[in-house]
Amino acid sequence: xxxxxxxxxxxxxxxxxxxxxxxxxxxxxxxxxxxxxxxxxxxxxxxxxxxxxxxxxxxxxxxxxxxxxxxxxxxxxxxxxxxxxxxxxxxxxxxxxxxxxxxxxxxxxxxxxxxxxxxxxxxxxxxxxxxxxxxxxxxxxxxxxxxxxxxxxxxxxxxxxxxxxxxxxxxxxxxxxxxxxxxxxxxxxxxxxxxxxxxxxxxxxxxxxxxxxxxxxxxxxxxxxxxxxxxxxxxxxxxxxxxxxxxxxxxxxxxxxxxxxxxxxxxxxxxxxxxxxxxxxxxxxxxxxxxxxxxxxxxxxxxxxxxxxxxxxxxxxxxxxxxxxxxxxxxxxxxxxxxxxxxxxxxxxxxxxxxxxxxxxxxxxxxxxxxxxxxxxxxxxxxxxxxxxxxxxxxxxxxxxxxxxxxxxxxxxxxxxxxxxxxxxxxxxxxxxxxxxxxxxxxxxxxxxxxxxxxxxxxxxxxxxxxxxxxxxxxxxxxxxxxxxxxxxxxxxxxxxx
Ligand code: NAD
Numbered sequence: 001x002x003x004x005x006x007x008x009x010x011x012x013x014x015x016x017x018x019x020x021x022x023x024x025x026x027x028x029x030x031x032x033x034x035x036x037x038x039x040x041x042x043x044x045x046x047x048x049x050x051x052x053x054x055x056x057x058x059x060x061x062x063x064x065x066x067x068x069x070x071x072x073x074x075x076x077x078x079x080x081x082x083x084x085x086x087x088x089x090x091x092x093x094x095x096x097x098x099x100x101x102x103x104x105x106x107x108x109x110x111x112x113x114x115x116x117x118x119x120x121x122x123x124x125x126x127x128x129x130x131x132x133x134x135x136x137x138x139x140x141x142x143x144x145x146x147x148x149x150x151x152x153x154x155x156x157x158x159x160x161x162x163x164x165x166x167x168x169x170x171x172x173x174x175x176x177x178x179x180x181x182x183x184x185x186x187x188x189x190x191x192x193x194x195x196x197x198x199x200x201x202x203x204x205x206x207x208x209x210x211x212x213x214x215x216x217x218x219x220x221x222x223x224x225x226x227x228x229x230x231x232x233x234x235x236x237x238x239x240x241x242x243x244x245x246x247x248x249x250x251x252x253x254x255x256x257x258x259x260x261x262x263x264x265x266x267x268x269x270x271x272x273x274x275x276x277x278x279x280x281x282x283x284x285x286x287x288x289x290x291x292x293x294x295x296x297x298x299x300x301x302x303x304x305x306x307x308x309x310x311x312x313x314x315x316x317x318x319x320x321x322x323x324x325x326x327x328x329x330x331x332x333x334x335x336x337x338x339x340x341x342x343x344x345x346x347x348x349x350x351x352x353x354x355x356x357x358x359x360x361x362x363x364x365x366x367x368x369x370x371x372x373x374x375x376x377x378x379x380x381x382x383x384x385x386x387x388x389x390x391x392x393x394x395x396x397x398x399x400x401x402x403x404x405x406x407x408x409x410x411x412x413x414x415x416x417x418x419x420x421x422x423x424x425x426x427x428x429x430x431x432x433x434x435x436x437x438x439x440x441x442x443x444x445x446x447x448x449x450x451x452x453x454x455x456x457x458x459x460x461x462x463x464x465x466x467x468x469x470x471x472x473x474x475x476x477x478x479x480x481x482x483x484x485x486x487x488x489x490x491x492x493x494x495x496x497x498x
Contacts, residue, residue: 005035005179007042007203008186010049011196017042021176021205026092026324027314029362033090035179037204040211046171046200047217050142053197054169058139062116069113069165071192076106083184087152088315090178092323092364093276095315098153105157107446108464112165118469119166128497131481137473139167140243141219144212146233147182148225149175149326150279150385156185158450158463159222163472164189164198168220171200173212177326179203213237220471222463223247224281227383227409227455234458245471246458247281247451249383250411254284254440255400255426256299258291260416264438266302268416272440273303273389274310274368277325282412282434282441285384287391288400300372300391304350307368307389313357324364325386331364334386337379338369341390346373352387375403383409397422405431410453414440433457 005023006013015036023033038046057065076083084098091098112118121136145159152174160170174182182201189199202208209229213221213236221237223230223246230248237244254272256265272284287303289296313320325331335353342348352367369388373379379390394400404413414436415426423437433452436442444450444465451462461471 003033005033005183005203007036007038007046008183008199008201009042009046010053010200011190013183014042018204021203023090023177023179024327025089026326027316027357027360027363027365029328029364033180035176035203037176038202038208043202043208043211043215044217046202047142047215049197050169050171050200051217053195054139054142054167057164057169057195057198058167060167062119065165065167066113066115068193069109069115069161072161072188072194073106073109073113075188075191076102076109079184079188083153083181083188086180086184087178088323090180091149091152092315092326094320094323095318097276098315101151101154102157104443104446105154108157108468109161111446111465112161115165118466119473127479130483131479133477133479135475135477137166137470137475140472140474141168142171142217143168143220143222143472144171144173144218146173146209146212146221146223146225147175148281149177150276150281152178152181153185155224156182158224158468160185160189160199162464162468163220164194166469166472168472169198169200171202171212171218173202173204173208176203176205209233210236213242214240216240218242220244221246222471224463225249230458231455238459243471244459245451245461245463247463248409248456248458249385250281250409250452250456251286251383251407252282252284252409252412252414252432253286253288253404253407254414254416255288255290255394255397255404257397257415257417257419257422258295259418259422260438261418262295262299263302265416266299266306268438268440269303269389270306270310270368272414274307274322274387277322277366278387279325279385280441282443284414284440285389286380287389288394288403289391290394290396290400296391296393300349300370303389303391304370307350307370310368312355312365312367314360314363322368322387325366326364328364330386331366334366334384334388337382337384338371338388341371341373341377341379344373344377346371346377346379349391397425401426401429405429408455411456412436412442412452414438414442433462
């Protein structure tokens with residue numbers, strides 16, 4: 001009998017009602033748990049409890065709220081390995097990689113600890129005779145977060161700490177493919193002293209997402225996942241009158257100019273392309289090589305050589321650098337895209353299709369793969385979300401920028417060069433929300449905000465940092481007059497006040 005992963009509703013665990021969804025270990029293909037799918041009644045009960053808890057939580061002083069966030073930080077640090085083990089078991093990424101995502105999530109908790117400073121408003125004395133104006137930000141109410149499988153702890157931590165710091169309640173709907181970390185996060189919030197109902201976890205699939213997007217008791221929806229679902233969530237929840245930020249998929253390009261240190265660039269490309277089996281929204285999946293045939297051949301050769309050395313296997317082995325992909329469907333789709341690319345004339349410079357891991361023959365492993373393809377190839381045109389790097393060519397920097405900007409996504413983009421002028425030209429022209437110069441995965445640290453452009457973000461607010469705080473709060477501007485006795489009475493003209 002496998003374990004059942006429960007909801008956390010008003011501080012209580014429950015797996016009542018609803019159907020069950022199997023959770024598999026991607027390294028073996030075996031079902032290791034099942035997760036309960038919430039019913040409409042459970043969503044109603046969760047939102048009602050969140051509303052009640054939020055009204056009280058919003059009245060809690062900023063110092064008391066900050067104390068909970070500091071305690072959450074301590075909990076996350078103390079129990080990092082426990083959370084990482086859950087992530088690694090259900091997702092398949094290595095333990096150090098799972099610990100890394102918790103460390104990046106911690107940055108947002110630390111940023112949120114500064115809420116007494118972050119929530120300070122503005123004040124203008126004497127905007128008119130005897131009149132002062134001040135502004136501040138109020139919580140929005142009940143906020144929902146719908147998150148993807150690839151960062152089961154970090155992406156919820158992009159959202160919940162700031163929403164809660166600002167005085168909201170937060171309802172998390174994690175990916176049904178690796179839902180365990182969300183439940184541990186609920187434990188950590190509770191151990192940090194957060195009142196019941198302020199942070200809840202509800203599991204489920206597409207039907208629960210749609211119910212969240214249209215639920216009248218939910219005020220905001222933060223979504224991170226694939227582009228078609230991001231677009232759907234944005235349309236549905238906006239149509240229901242909610243504030244929405246919906247982050248979608250990506251095809252992040254790295255441009256390598258001939259003046260770059262090719263060996264150094266190749267090392268970064270291997271780490272950014274094959275880390276977490278290529279299942280990062282900021283993974284590099286397209287390489288735009290600029291240079292003569294010899295230079296491009298040297299780059300391809302260096303990436304292939306380093307990629308071939310990557311140790312692939314189950315995350316339970318400490319020597320492993322890259323785990324499996326998330327599902328059997330994902331593996332077959334990736335293999336099909338590589339087959340199609342080859343049939344269409346692409347060169348397979350490194351082939352991960354035949355990789356087998358001893359003792360894990362039913363695991364969803366794909367080895368690091370390197371293709372040299374044209375921009376017409378599906379391998380270049382689609383987000384693969386697997387360990388496949390596709391190299392295309394551009395004649396010069398301008399051509400490379402045109403290529404990057406021609407794609408439908410605009411999450412991250414990177415350039416490898418030793419020329420400051422080329423880097424500056426690239427950074428200013430490229431249509432991406434996050435740009436790296438000799439940095440392949442330019443994920444902003446917690447005090448900045450994360451977000452892409454075009455099909456990588458629907459809605460106009462990025463997540464975390466100051467933009468995240470704005471998303472989870474609403475401005476109020478107060479204008480007040482306190483007449484003093486003896487002063488002339490205010491005019492009561494019917495004209496517009498000036
Ligand atoms: P996904 O879109 O399949 O799932 C994301 C969430 O949406 C899950 O909670 C899932 O239950 C729900 N969902 C899935 N299908 C749905 C449907 N038809 N209707 C309503 N809800 C649905 O994404 P995933 O496979 O879990 O994650 C990988 C994708 O997420 C990639 O495309 C990746 O680029 C993207 N991603 C983007 C970012 C970013 O910051 N832009 C970050 C992480 C992941």
